[in-house]
Amino acid sequence: xxxxxxxxxxxxxxxxxxxxxxxxxxxxxxxxxxxxxxxxxxxxxxxxxxxxxxxxxxxxxxxxxxxxxxxxxxxxxxxxxxxxxxxxxxxxxxxxxxxxxxxxxxxxxxxxxx
Amino acid sequence: xxxxxxxxxxxxxxxxxxxxxxxxxxxxxxxxxxxxxxxxxxxxxxxxxxxxxxxxxxxxxxxxxxxxxxxxxxxxxxxxxxxxxxxxxxxxxxxxxxxxxxxxxxxxxxxxxx
Numbered sequence: 001x002x003x004x005x006x007x008x009x010x011x012x013x014x015x016x017x018x019x020x021x022x023x024x025x026x027x028x029x030x031x032x033x034x035x036x037x038x039x040x041x042x043x044x045x046x047x048x049x050x051x052x053x054x055x056x057x058x059x060x061x062x063x064x065x066x067x068x069x070x071x072x073x074x075x076x077x078x079x080x081x082x083x084x085x086x087x088x089x090x091x092x093x094x095x096x097x098x099x100x101x102x103x104x105x106x107x108x109x110x111x112x113x114x
Numbered sequence: 115x116x117x118x119x120x121x122x123x124x125x126x127x128x129x130x131x132x133x134x135x136x137x138x139x140x141x142x143x144x145x146x147x148x149x150x151x152x153x154x155x156x157x158x159x160x161x162x163x164x165x166x167x168x169x170x171x172x173x174x175x176x177x178x179x180x181x182x183x184x185x186x187x188x189x190x191x192x193x194x195x196x197x198x199x200x201x202x203x204x205x206x207x208x209x210x211x212x213x214x215x216x217x218x219x220x221x222x223x224x225x226x227x228x
Contacts, residue, residue, distance in 0.1 A: 004156070034216075043118070043219040044157070044205065089156055101147070101170060102217060104156030 002027045004090050006105035013080055013112050021075040021108045023064075023090035031092040033057075033066050033073040034102065038087045047075075047088070080112045116140065118220035120206050126226045132194035135223045139187070139208030145169075146183055147217060148191050149205040157205055163189065196227045 007022040025033065035047040035057070048057030053068035062077045073090060090105040119138040127133050139146050144165050149157035160179065162170040165186040174181070178197070183189040193200055203224045207217040 036219075041221075043221045044207075044217075045219065046216050049216070091156075101159045101162055102157075104158075106154065106156045 002031065002092060002094055002103045004092055004103055004105035006088075006090050006108050009087075009107070010109040010111055013110070015082055015112055015114055016079045017112075019075070019077040019080045019084075019110065021088055021090075021110070023073045023075065023105060025071050025073065025090075025092050027071075027092055027094055029094050030068075031094045033064070034091045034093065035062070035064055035073070035075050036089045036091060036104075038089065038107075040086070044089065080110070082112045082114060085110055085112050118206055118208055118218055120204075120220035120223050122223055123221065124224050124226075126228065127196055129198055129227050130195040132192065133196060133225060134193075135191045135204050135206075135225075137189045137191070137206030137220060139189070139206070140218055143208035143210050143218070144186070145209045145211065146189050147205075147207040147209075148181055148189070149207065151203040151205055151222070153202070160191070160204075193225075196225075198227050201225055201227045 003026045005024050032051045034049045036044045037047045038044045048059040050057040050066035056065045064073050064075045087107045087109045089107045091102045093102050121136050146163045148160045151157040160174045161181045163183040166183045181191045203222040205222045207219045209217050
């Protein structure tokens with residue numbers, strides 16, 4: 001079945017450091033890929049997405065590129081802020097008719113310090 | 115636009131007791147999902163509704179879990195009887211269309227089974 005593997009956390013960085021959170025996936029077809037973020041005390045929210053190979057999703061300074069050849073969708077940000085501290089989830093969605101469920105990774109906690 | 119509403123936010127029960135969670139999706143969203151998020155893991159889909167019909171309940175433990183979505187709007191998830199391993203956050207999400215990929219999540223209902 002479909003699965004998503006994320007790097008283990010927590011990740012602790014100083015403000016303005018470069019961030020990479022690795023994500024790889026296994027899927028039978030051509031899934032859409034997502035990064036969701038969960039800030040403390042809040043619900044999951046979509047950060048960015050890519051629907052086909054070589055697409056780049058971007059939002060709030062975060063980027064991720066859909067790499068079919070390496071089955072990866074790594075999240076990057078050039079300069080993190082304290083406000084980026086959250087749990088980040090990589091996910092995929094295989095569209096099969098009317099069903100479109102998200103399969104999530106285990107999440108990576110990011111803590112950014114001053 | 116109001117977000118996905120869930121209640122209660124927190125619930126503590128003894129094993130073998132029953133519990134019910136309620137979800138009100140974003141107005142106009144046809145698809146509703148219930149996810150279970152155990153501490154340290156990514157969310158796992160329990161059931162997906164399209165309007166008031168079930169699309170996918172393959173991972174719902176049907177001997178103890180049940181869910182309904184009357185009139186294609188609100189939904190209730192029930193657990194009876196609860197087990198210790200049911201301790202988790204129960205997330206409700208909705209989307210405008212199945213296959214759209216972007217899900218909007220509520221803040222979740224945290225269940226502790228003692």
